[in-house]
Amino acid sequence: MKKQIILGLALVSMVFSCSTDDTADIVINDNSVVNNTTGGGTTNSATIFLSGTYTEDLTLDANNTYKLNGSLIMTSGTTLTIPAGMTIEALASGADVYVAISQGAQIIANGTADNPIVFTSDASSPASGDWGGLIILGNAPINSVTGTATATSEIASLPYGGNVADDNSGSLNYVRVEYSGGAADGQSENNGFSFYGVGNGTDVNYIQAYAGKDDGIEFFGGTVNASFVSVINAEDDSVDWTEGYSGTLTNVYISNRITDDKAIEADGYNTDFSNATGIFSKPIVNNLTIVGEGTAAGHSEAVRLRAGTQGIFSNVHITGYIEGFDLDDLDTGNGVVSDDLQVTGVTFVDVTTNMKNDTTVTFTDADFYTGEGTGTATDYATWGAGWTK
Numbered sequence: 001m002k003k004q005i006i007l008g009l010a011l012v013s014m015v016f017s018c019s020t021d022d023t024a025d026i027v028i029n030d031n032s033v034v035n036n037t038t039g040g041g042t043t044n045s046a047t048i049f050l051s052g053t054y055t056e057d058l059t060l061d062a063n064n065t066y067k068l069n070g071s072l073i074m075t076s077g078t079t080l081t082i083p084a085g086m087t088i089e090a091l092a093s094g095a096d097v098y099v100a101i102s103q104g105a106q107i108i109a110n111g112t113a114d115n116p117i118v119f120t121s122d123a124s125s126p127a128s129g130d131w132g133g134l135i136i137l138g139n140a141p142i143n144s145v146t147g148t149a150t151a152t153s154e155i156a157s158l159p160y161g162g163n164v165a166d167d168n169s170g171s172l173n174y175v176r177v178e179y180s181g182g183a184a185d186g187q188s189e190n191n192g193f194s195f196y197g198v199g200n201g202t203d204v205n206y207i208q209a210y211a212g213k214d215d216g217i218e219f220f221g222g223t224v225n226a227s228f229v230s231v232i233n234a235e236d237d238s239v240d241w242t243e244g245y246s247g248t249l250t251n252v253y254i255s256n257r258i259t260d261d262k263a264i265e266a267d268g269y270n271t272d273f274s275n276a277t278g279i280f281s282k283p284i285v286n287n288l289t290i291v292g293e294g295t296a297a298g299h300s301e302a303v304r305l306r307a308g309t310q311g312i313f314s315n316v317h318i319t320g321y322i323e324g325f326d327l328d329d330l331d332t333g334n335g336v337v338s339d340d341l342q343v344t345g346v347t348f349v350d351v352t353t354n355m356k357n358d359t360t361v362t363f364t365d366a367d368f369y370t371g372e373g374t375g376t377a378t379d380y381a382t383w384g385a386g387w388t389k
Contacts, residue, residue, distance in 0.1 A: 049067050050067065055075050060080075071132075074102055079105065091131065092127075093130075101135065105169070107171075108171055111206075116174040119175075120179060121178065128179055128181055129214075131179065137169075140161070167202070176387065179210075181213025192215070192234070204224060209231045217239050220243045228250075229252045230384055231255075232389065245281045250285075253291075254289065255291045264304070266304065271307050292318075299322065304325075307329060311342075314345055315344075315375050317375045324348050325368070329360075333360060354369070
Protein backbone atom coordinates (compact mmCIF):
# COMPACT_ATOMS: atom_id res chain seq x y z
CA MET A 1 0.00 0.00 0.00
CA LYS A 2 1.51 3.30 -1.03
CA LYS A 3 -0.85 5.63 0.81
CA GLN A 4 -0.74 6.27 4.51
CA ILE A 5 -3.05 4.22 6.71
CA ILE A 6 -6.30 5.92 7.54
CA LEU A 7 -6.61 6.26 11.29
CA GLY A 8 -9.47 7.25 13.57
CA LEU A 9 -10.24 7.53 17.28
CA ALA A 10 -12.63 5.45 19.40
CA LEU A 11 -13.82 5.35 23.03
CA VAL A 12 -12.58 2.73 25.48
CA SER A 13 -15.49 0.49 26.38
CA MET A 14 -15.70 -1.50 29.58
CA VAL A 15 -18.87 -3.33 28.68
CA PHE A 16 -19.42 -6.43 26.69
CA SER A 17 -21.65 -4.75 24.12
CA CYS A 18 -19.79 -2.20 22.00
CA SER A 19 -19.87 -0.32 18.73
CA THR A 20 -17.52 1.62 16.50
CA ASP A 21 -19.55 4.85 16.60
CA ASP A 22 -17.59 8.06 15.99
CA THR A 23 -16.03 9.04 19.31
CA ALA A 24 -13.17 11.20 18.09
CA ASP A 25 -11.47 13.60 20.52
CA ILE A 26 -12.26 11.50 23.60
CA VAL A 27 -9.10 11.09 25.67
CA ILE A 28 -8.68 8.43 28.32
CA ASN A 29 -6.67 9.70 31.29
CA ASP A 30 -6.86 6.73 33.66
CA ASN A 31 -6.30 3.38 32.07
CA SER A 32 -3.92 1.61 34.43
CA VAL A 33 -5.91 -0.24 37.09
CA VAL A 34 -9.56 0.16 36.09
CA ASN A 35 -8.99 -1.07 32.57
CA ASN A 36 -6.95 -4.06 33.64
CA THR A 37 -8.88 -5.53 36.53
CA THR A 38 -12.39 -6.40 37.52
CA GLY A 39 -13.95 -6.66 40.93
CA GLY A 40 -11.11 -4.67 42.45
CA GLY A 41 -8.55 -7.48 42.13
CA THR A 42 -5.85 -8.63 39.78
CA THR A 43 -6.50 -12.36 39.69
CA ASN A 44 -10.06 -12.45 38.34
CA SER A 45 -10.37 -13.37 34.68
CA ALA A 46 -12.19 -10.70 32.69
CA THR A 47 -12.83 -9.71 29.10
CA ILE A 48 -11.78 -6.11 28.64
CA PHE A 49 -12.48 -4.05 25.56
CA LEU A 50 -9.70 -1.79 24.36
CA SER A 51 -9.92 1.32 22.20
CA GLY A 52 -9.38 5.04 22.49
CA THR A 53 -6.48 7.45 22.86
CA TYR A 54 -4.22 6.60 25.78
CA THR A 55 -2.28 9.34 27.56
CA GLU A 56 -0.83 7.04 30.22
CA ASP A 57 0.97 3.71 30.08
CA LEU A 58 -1.11 0.62 29.45
CA THR A 59 0.15 -2.71 30.78
CA LEU A 60 -2.00 -5.70 29.93
CA ASP A 61 -2.60 -8.35 32.60
CA ALA A 62 -2.03 -11.99 31.67
CA ASN A 63 -5.01 -12.95 33.87
CA ASN A 64 -7.44 -11.08 31.63
CA THR A 65 -8.72 -11.42 28.10
CA TYR A 66 -8.55 -8.34 25.87
CA LYS A 67 -10.59 -7.54 22.81
CA LEU A 68 -9.85 -4.64 20.49
CA ASN A 69 -13.09 -2.91 19.54
CA GLY A 70 -11.83 0.21 17.80
CA SER A 71 -8.68 2.21 17.28
CA LEU A 72 -6.22 1.98 20.18
CA ILE A 73 -3.76 4.89 19.96
CA MET A 74 -0.82 5.25 22.32
CA THR A 75 0.29 8.89 22.49
CA SER A 76 3.82 10.26 22.85
CA GLY A 77 5.44 9.35 26.14
CA THR A 78 3.28 6.29 26.78
CA THR A 79 4.12 2.59 26.62
CA LEU A 80 1.91 -0.35 25.72
CA THR A 81 3.22 -3.52 27.39
CA ILE A 82 1.91 -6.95 26.37
CA PRO A 83 2.99 -10.13 28.17
CA ALA A 84 4.24 -13.24 26.43
CA GLY A 85 1.59 -15.75 25.40
CA MET A 86 -1.25 -13.23 25.12
CA THR A 87 -3.76 -13.37 22.27
CA ILE A 88 -5.59 -10.12 21.55
CA GLU A 89 -8.70 -10.52 19.44
CA ALA A 90 -10.00 -7.69 17.28
CA LEU A 91 -13.60 -7.18 16.31
CA ALA A 92 -14.02 -8.26 12.71
CA SER A 93 -15.33 -4.87 11.63
CA GLY A 94 -12.61 -3.72 9.27
CA ALA A 95 -10.23 -0.79 8.99
CA ASP A 96 -11.18 1.18 12.10
CA VAL A 97 -9.96 -1.55 14.46
CA TYR A 98 -6.20 -1.27 14.87
CA VAL A 99 -3.33 -0.50 17.26
CA ALA A 100 -1.25 2.63 16.61
CA ILE A 101 1.95 3.47 18.48
CA SER A 102 2.51 7.18 17.92
CA GLN A 103 5.81 9.03 17.59
CA GLY A 104 7.43 9.12 21.01
CA ALA A 105 5.41 6.16 22.30
CA GLN A 106 6.61 2.59 22.63
CA ILE A 107 5.27 -0.94 22.43
CA ILE A 108 6.91 -3.67 24.50
CA ALA A 109 5.61 -6.98 23.12
CA ASN A 110 8.12 -9.72 23.86
CA GLY A 111 6.79 -13.21 23.35
CA THR A 112 8.76 -16.42 23.07
CA ALA A 113 8.81 -19.29 20.61
CA ASP A 114 6.59 -21.27 22.98
CA ASN A 115 4.44 -18.29 23.98
CA PRO A 116 4.11 -15.86 21.09
CA ILE A 117 1.95 -12.74 21.20
CA VAL A 118 -0.89 -12.94 18.69
CA PHE A 119 -3.16 -10.25 17.24
CA THR A 120 -6.07 -11.89 15.45
CA SER A 121 -9.71 -11.63 14.44
CA ASP A 122 -12.55 -12.54 16.80
CA ALA A 123 -14.63 -13.99 13.95
CA SER A 124 -15.71 -17.61 14.23
CA SER A 125 -14.44 -18.07 10.69
CA PRO A 126 -11.68 -15.45 10.41
CA ALA A 127 -10.73 -14.02 7.04
CA SER A 128 -8.29 -11.54 5.62
CA GLY A 129 -9.36 -7.93 6.14
CA ASP A 130 -11.34 -8.64 9.31
CA TRP A 131 -9.54 -5.84 11.15
CA GLY A 132 -6.80 -3.26 10.66
CA GLY A 133 -3.35 -4.18 11.94
CA LEU A 134 -0.39 -2.94 13.97
CA ILE A 135 0.92 0.53 13.14
CA ILE A 136 4.13 2.02 14.56
CA LEU A 137 5.20 5.60 13.86
CA GLY A 138 8.67 6.93 14.65
CA ASN A 139 11.07 9.84 14.24
CA ALA A 140 13.58 8.30 11.81
CA PRO A 141 14.31 9.83 8.38
CA ILE A 142 11.95 9.56 5.42
CA ASN A 143 12.64 10.97 1.96
CA SER A 144 9.24 12.53 1.31
CA VAL A 145 10.16 15.46 3.61
CA THR A 146 13.42 17.11 4.65
CA GLY A 147 15.08 17.88 7.98
CA THR A 148 12.85 17.60 11.01
CA ALA A 149 9.63 17.85 9.00
CA THR A 150 7.11 15.03 9.30
CA ALA A 151 4.58 13.35 7.10
CA THR A 152 1.12 12.60 8.47
CA SER A 153 -1.49 9.93 8.06
CA GLU A 154 -4.48 10.85 5.94
CA ILE A 155 -6.98 10.83 8.83
CA ALA A 156 -6.14 11.62 12.47
CA SER A 157 -2.95 13.31 11.24
CA LEU A 158 -0.55 11.05 13.09
CA PRO A 159 2.98 12.30 12.29
CA TYR A 160 5.98 10.22 11.34
CA GLY A 161 9.51 10.86 10.18
CA GLY A 162 12.28 13.16 11.35
CA ASN A 163 16.03 13.02 11.77
CA VAL A 164 16.52 10.52 14.62
CA ALA A 165 17.98 7.45 12.92
CA ASP A 166 18.29 5.53 16.21
CA ASP A 167 14.79 6.38 17.42
CA ASN A 168 13.36 3.70 19.71
CA SER A 169 9.70 2.66 19.39
CA GLY A 170 10.10 -0.35 21.70
CA SER A 171 10.44 -4.04 20.93
CA LEU A 172 8.58 -6.78 19.08
CA ASN A 173 9.71 -10.37 19.57
CA TYR A 174 7.69 -13.43 18.57
CA VAL A 175 4.65 -11.43 17.48
CA ARG A 176 2.10 -12.69 14.94
CA VAL A 177 -0.55 -10.56 13.21
CA GLU A 178 -3.38 -12.49 11.55
CA TYR A 179 -6.30 -11.60 9.21
CA SER A 180 -5.41 -7.91 9.01
CA GLY A 181 -5.78 -5.44 6.14
CA GLY A 182 -9.25 -3.98 6.62
CA ALA A 183 -9.95 -1.47 3.84
CA ALA A 184 -10.75 2.11 4.77
CA ASP A 185 -11.74 2.94 1.19
CA GLY A 186 -11.07 1.74 -2.32
CA GLN A 187 -7.43 2.90 -2.24
CA SER A 188 -6.29 2.61 1.36
CA GLU A 189 -5.96 -0.57 3.37
CA ASN A 190 -4.13 -1.51 6.54
CA ASN A 191 -1.09 -3.77 6.48
CA GLY A 192 -0.26 -6.48 8.99
CA PHE A 193 2.71 -4.47 10.31
CA SER A 194 3.17 -0.85 9.22
CA PHE A 195 6.48 0.78 10.16
CA TYR A 196 6.29 4.54 9.55
CA GLY A 197 9.64 6.26 9.99
CA VAL A 198 10.65 3.76 12.68
CA GLY A 199 14.24 4.00 13.93
CA ASN A 200 16.91 1.35 14.39
CA GLY A 201 16.77 1.70 18.16
CA THR A 202 13.60 -0.39 17.89
CA ASP A 203 14.06 -4.13 18.42
CA VAL A 204 12.17 -6.28 15.88
CA ASN A 205 12.75 -10.03 15.72
CA TYR A 206 10.53 -13.02 14.94
CA ILE A 207 7.44 -11.39 13.47
CA GLN A 208 4.85 -12.96 11.21
CA ALA A 209 2.07 -11.50 9.09
CA TYR A 210 -0.44 -14.20 8.23
CA ALA A 211 -3.36 -14.07 5.75
CA GLY A 212 -3.68 -10.30 5.43
CA LYS A 213 -5.83 -8.48 2.89
CA ASP A 214 -3.15 -5.95 1.95
CA ASP A 215 0.61 -5.98 2.46
CA GLY A 216 2.10 -8.22 5.11
CA ILE A 217 4.82 -5.80 6.26
CA GLU A 218 5.48 -2.32 4.90
CA PHE A 219 8.28 0.12 5.70
CA PHE A 220 7.53 3.80 5.07
CA GLY A 221 11.08 5.13 5.31
CA GLY A 222 12.93 4.78 8.55
CA THR A 223 15.96 2.75 9.54
CA VAL A 224 14.47 -0.09 11.62
CA ASN A 225 16.09 -3.51 11.29
CA ALA A 226 14.08 -6.72 11.40
CA SER A 227 15.21 -10.32 11.60
CA PHE A 228 13.37 -13.63 11.31
CA VAL A 229 10.47 -12.27 9.30
CA SER A 230 7.68 -14.52 8.03
CA VAL A 231 4.88 -13.51 5.66
CA ILE A 232 2.34 -16.11 4.56
CA ASN A 233 -0.57 -15.55 2.15
CA ALA A 234 -0.58 -11.75 2.03
CA GLU A 235 -3.10 -10.88 -0.66
CA ASP A 236 -1.15 -7.83 -1.77
CA ASP A 237 2.63 -7.57 -1.42
CA SER A 238 4.28 -9.63 1.28
CA VAL A 239 7.09 -7.17 2.03
CA ASP A 240 6.96 -3.59 0.79
CA TRP A 241 9.21 -0.59 1.27
CA THR A 242 9.15 3.04 0.18
CA GLU A 243 10.03 6.59 1.30
CA GLY A 244 13.75 5.94 1.64
CA TYR A 245 13.74 2.87 3.86
CA SER A 246 17.32 1.95 4.78
CA GLY A 247 17.21 -0.78 7.44
CA THR A 248 18.50 -4.34 7.34
CA LEU A 249 16.24 -7.38 6.90
CA THR A 250 17.78 -10.71 7.89
CA ASN A 251 16.25 -14.17 7.48
CA VAL A 252 13.06 -13.44 5.57
CA TYR A 253 10.66 -16.19 4.51
CA ILE A 254 7.79 -15.42 2.12
CA SER A 255 5.20 -17.84 0.80
CA ASN A 256 2.38 -16.57 -1.36
CA ARG A 257 -0.25 -17.86 -3.73
CA ILE A 258 -0.88 -17.13 -7.36
CA THR A 259 -3.85 -14.99 -6.29
CA ASP A 260 -1.57 -12.81 -4.14
CA ASP A 261 0.53 -9.95 -5.48
CA LYS A 262 4.32 -9.66 -5.31
CA ALA A 263 6.52 -11.28 -2.69
CA ILE A 264 8.46 -7.99 -2.56
CA GLU A 265 7.43 -4.67 -4.04
CA ALA A 266 10.05 -2.01 -3.43
CA ASP A 267 9.96 1.71 -4.19
CA GLY A 268 12.80 4.16 -3.83
CA TYR A 269 10.30 6.86 -2.89
CA ASN A 270 6.56 7.32 -2.53
CA THR A 271 5.36 8.17 -6.01
CA ASP A 272 2.15 9.64 -4.58
CA PHE A 273 4.33 12.42 -3.14
CA SER A 274 7.94 13.18 -4.10
CA ASN A 275 11.55 12.42 -3.27
CA ALA A 276 12.19 15.61 -1.33
CA THR A 277 15.65 14.55 -0.15
CA GLY A 278 16.86 12.98 -3.41
CA ILE A 279 17.83 9.86 -1.44
CA PHE A 280 16.39 6.49 -2.47
CA SER A 281 15.45 3.48 -0.37
CA LYS A 282 18.49 1.26 0.13
CA PRO A 283 17.94 -1.62 2.56
CA ILE A 284 20.24 -4.58 3.10
CA VAL A 285 18.48 -7.93 2.71
CA ASN A 286 20.27 -11.06 3.91
CA ASN A 287 19.00 -14.65 3.65
CA LEU A 288 15.79 -14.26 1.67
CA THR A 289 13.56 -17.18 0.67
CA ILE A 290 10.55 -16.70 -1.61
CA VAL A 291 8.24 -19.60 -2.46
CA GLY A 292 5.58 -19.33 -5.16
CA GLU A 293 3.13 -21.80 -6.64
CA GLY A 294 5.18 -22.52 -9.75
CA THR A 295 5.52 -21.58 -13.39
CA ALA A 296 3.07 -24.28 -14.44
CA ALA A 297 0.44 -22.51 -12.36
CA GLY A 298 1.39 -19.20 -13.96
CA HIS A 299 2.75 -17.51 -10.85
CA SER A 300 4.04 -14.34 -12.43
CA GLU A 301 6.49 -12.21 -10.46
CA ALA A 302 8.49 -12.57 -7.24
CA VAL A 303 10.26 -9.23 -6.76
CA ARG A 304 9.47 -5.86 -8.33
CA LEU A 305 12.05 -3.09 -7.88
CA ARG A 306 10.96 0.36 -9.00
CA ALA A 307 10.90 4.14 -8.38
CA GLY A 308 14.68 4.15 -8.06
CA THR A 309 14.93 1.73 -5.19
CA GLN A 310 18.39 0.58 -4.34
CA GLY A 311 19.33 -2.35 -2.15
CA ILE A 312 22.00 -4.91 -1.42
CA PHE A 313 20.67 -8.49 -1.44
CA SER A 314 22.72 -11.50 -0.40
CA ASN A 315 21.86 -15.21 -0.24
CA VAL A 316 18.53 -15.27 -2.09
CA HIS A 317 16.49 -18.36 -3.00
CA ILE A 318 13.44 -17.98 -5.28
CA THR A 319 11.19 -20.87 -6.27
CA GLY A 320 8.19 -21.06 -8.59
CA TYR A 321 7.76 -17.80 -10.55
CA ILE A 322 7.74 -16.84 -14.21
CA GLU A 323 9.91 -13.81 -13.31
CA GLY A 324 12.40 -13.67 -10.46
CA PHE A 325 13.22 -9.93 -10.48
CA ASP A 326 11.40 -7.25 -12.48
CA LEU A 327 13.18 -3.88 -12.57
CA ASP A 328 11.27 -0.76 -13.63
CA ASP A 329 12.18 2.83 -14.55
CA LEU A 330 15.30 4.83 -15.23
CA ASP A 331 16.42 5.53 -11.66
CA THR A 332 16.24 1.85 -10.75
CA GLY A 333 18.41 0.95 -13.71
CA ASN A 334 20.91 3.63 -12.76
CA GLY A 335 21.15 1.96 -9.34
CA VAL A 336 22.28 -1.25 -11.00
CA VAL A 337 24.93 0.55 -13.03
CA SER A 338 26.23 2.39 -9.94
CA ASP A 339 26.29 -0.89 -7.94
CA ASP A 340 23.75 0.49 -5.44
CA LEU A 341 21.27 -2.25 -6.45
CA GLN A 342 22.96 -5.64 -6.41
CA VAL A 343 22.25 -9.31 -5.66
CA THR A 344 25.05 -11.63 -4.52
CA GLY A 345 24.47 -15.37 -4.21
CA VAL A 346 21.10 -16.30 -5.71
CA THR A 347 19.41 -19.55 -6.70
CA PHE A 348 16.44 -19.71 -9.06
CA VAL A 349 14.32 -22.87 -9.03
CA ASP A 350 11.42 -23.20 -11.49
CA VAL A 351 11.91 -19.59 -12.63
CA THR A 352 11.51 -18.81 -16.34
CA THR A 353 13.13 -15.36 -16.48
CA ASN A 354 15.64 -14.58 -13.77
CA MET A 355 15.65 -10.84 -14.39
CA LYS A 356 13.43 -8.63 -16.52
CA ASN A 357 14.86 -5.21 -17.36
CA ASP A 358 12.14 -2.59 -17.93
CA THR A 359 14.32 0.34 -16.84
CA THR A 360 15.44 1.79 -20.23
CA VAL A 361 19.02 1.46 -18.92
CA THR A 362 21.25 -1.10 -20.62
CA PHE A 363 22.87 -3.71 -18.38
CA THR A 364 23.24 -7.48 -18.29
CA ASP A 365 22.02 -10.07 -15.83
CA ALA A 366 25.61 -10.32 -14.56
CA ASP A 367 25.62 -6.60 -13.80
CA PHE A 368 22.67 -7.12 -11.47
CA TYR A 369 23.28 -10.52 -9.85
CA THR A 370 26.29 -12.75 -9.28
CA GLY A 371 26.85 -16.17 -7.78
CA GLU A 372 23.91 -17.84 -9.52
CA GLY A 373 23.21 -21.22 -7.96
CA THR A 374 24.91 -20.41 -4.65
CA GLY A 375 21.93 -18.99 -2.75
CA THR A 376 20.63 -21.21 0.04
CA ALA A 377 17.20 -21.06 1.61
CA THR A 378 16.90 -19.58 5.08
CA ASP A 379 16.36 -22.28 7.71
CA TYR A 380 12.69 -21.46 8.26
CA ALA A 381 11.91 -24.97 9.51
CA THR A 382 14.12 -24.22 12.51
CA TRP A 383 13.62 -20.54 13.34
CA GLY A 384 9.93 -20.53 12.38
CA ALA A 385 9.06 -23.56 14.51
CA GLY A 386 6.44 -23.22 17.22
CA TRP A 387 5.37 -19.59 16.87
CA THR A 388 4.41 -19.20 13.21
CA LYS A 389 1.24 -20.26 11.46
